[in-house]
Amino acid sequence: MERLSFKSYFKQYGKRIANNTLLFVLAYLLVFYAVQAVTVFGAFTHGVSVKIYTSCIDFDSLNTAASQDVWASPDNVISVFGMPIMAIVLLATIATLLLSKWKSRHIQINRFLWWIVICSFVRIGSNFISGHLFHLWNINLVTDFLGITFPSQAGKYLFLAFIVILIIVGFYCSASLTKHITNPFGGRISDEITSNLLIPGILGCIVLNLFFIPYKPVFSYTEVFCTGILLVGIVSISVIVPKRYSFVEKSDKPMNDDPRVNPVILTVVLTMLVVIKIVLDNGLLLQTSPYRNYFLENMLMIVGISILVVFAAYLVFYWKRRKQQEAKQIEKMVEEFEPLKHIIPDEQWGVKKYDVSKYKDDQD
Structure with missing residues (x-):
């Protein structure tokens, strides 16, 4: 099969790459802001004032005596930071079931669900890892939330190693789900993975890191670390999947999925990005009164x-x-x-x- 040049490749598969890049960005932001929304809901209902930015939630600038009393209780820590974990696990489970059991006829919906699964377990793992490696939390959530590391640091590192192993297993299992978003027996699996997952993943990570700039109120490595893990995982999947179907004879037949950029998805994504940037770049304040219950x-x-x-x-x-x-x-x-x-x-x-x-x- 003739190898296409860089210009010819993007001319032939450019619309497909753009469409899947939009799906990836939308899935990533959906998971990210689902975590933010559930965290804000938990903190706000406990009487903690917060300020929401594009890339993070600011708990420190509005720190009061009432909020310090809230964080002093391990039960409140579990309530606030445990809800997002359960929400993302539930979201990933629903997406996996819909992808494997529902089997929508629309290939773009299946790919969107696949990206949600990937972004969900990477979000949980990267938040735990980056939070401890870069000391982003004033409260040791592994100690207070799990209660397994105090007073030694060895337990924390063992837990982080366990999280890394889970991420690797998650990527390996996600490689099996690619059969729902590609045609593995069509003889073009390598091209499908490259144009539908690998290149959109790379472009999407670049777009997302540019989207979170200027990282107010302070720069955080969390999103850089998360997109980095995603890139490593997507590259691994692009290597694993073609090897699994190496027994299938390669074909020159064109891929039969719809490469057109969906105008509805394009409008939703662009509108969402613009609104979020405008509203959250300067911070959205949610202030509560400690005297109300x-x-x-x-x-x-x-x-x-x-x-x-x-x-x-x-x-x-x-x-x-x-x-x-x-x-x-x-x-x-x-x-x-x-x-x-x-x-x-x-x-x-x-x-x-x-x-x-x-x-x-x-x-x-």
Whole structure:
């Protein structure tokens, strides 16, 4: 099979690469801000004021006596920082089940779910590792959350080594899920992995690191470390998967998935990036009062009302769309039967013509 030049390769697969890069960026940001949202929810409902930035949550600048009392309790630490872990595990589990059991006909949905699985376990692992390697936490979450490392440092390093092993196992298992987003028996598995996963992964990591600049309020290695782990994992997958299907004879047949850039995905991603950058670059303050104790009720009410509004909007949209589809079907049926009106006799339509002229004469 003839090897394409760099220019020819991007000319042939450029739209496919752009589409999958958007899917990766969207999945990464979905997982990242899901962690941020659940963490903020846990902190806010415990009476801790926070300031949300594009790349992190600032707990220190709004540190008060009330918030110090909150962090002094290990139970509160578990509640605030344990919820994001459970949320991401649940998100990854749902994405895996949908990818392997639901088997959507839309290949782009399957790839989006695959990226969510990858980003989810890398997010958990990279947050634990970078938080301890670069001392990003004032509270030792391994000690307070797991209670297994105090007072020796050896337990912490053993735990971090265990996290690294889990990440490696996660990438190895994710390589098996590529059969749901590629055609491994089509003879083009290497090209599919390169154009759909490897190059979009590299470009997506560059875009994401540029997106988080200027890293307010302070620079953090967390996202750089996370994207670095993702790159290593994607490169490993791009090596493992073709070797698994090396017995398949290579083919020159073109790949049959849709390479077009989805305009809906493009609009959603670009709009989301612009809004997040504008709103969060200068910080979004969520301030609570230590003298009030109904934060949780207020948050649940806001979330509940938001869900109802979204659900009502969906119902209206679904109803209008259904009416439009019914109108199109009726119009199509009328167009199909219109030529038959002059061919089929009236008796076959169930309508019989009567001569009513004699009745008119009698009336006269």
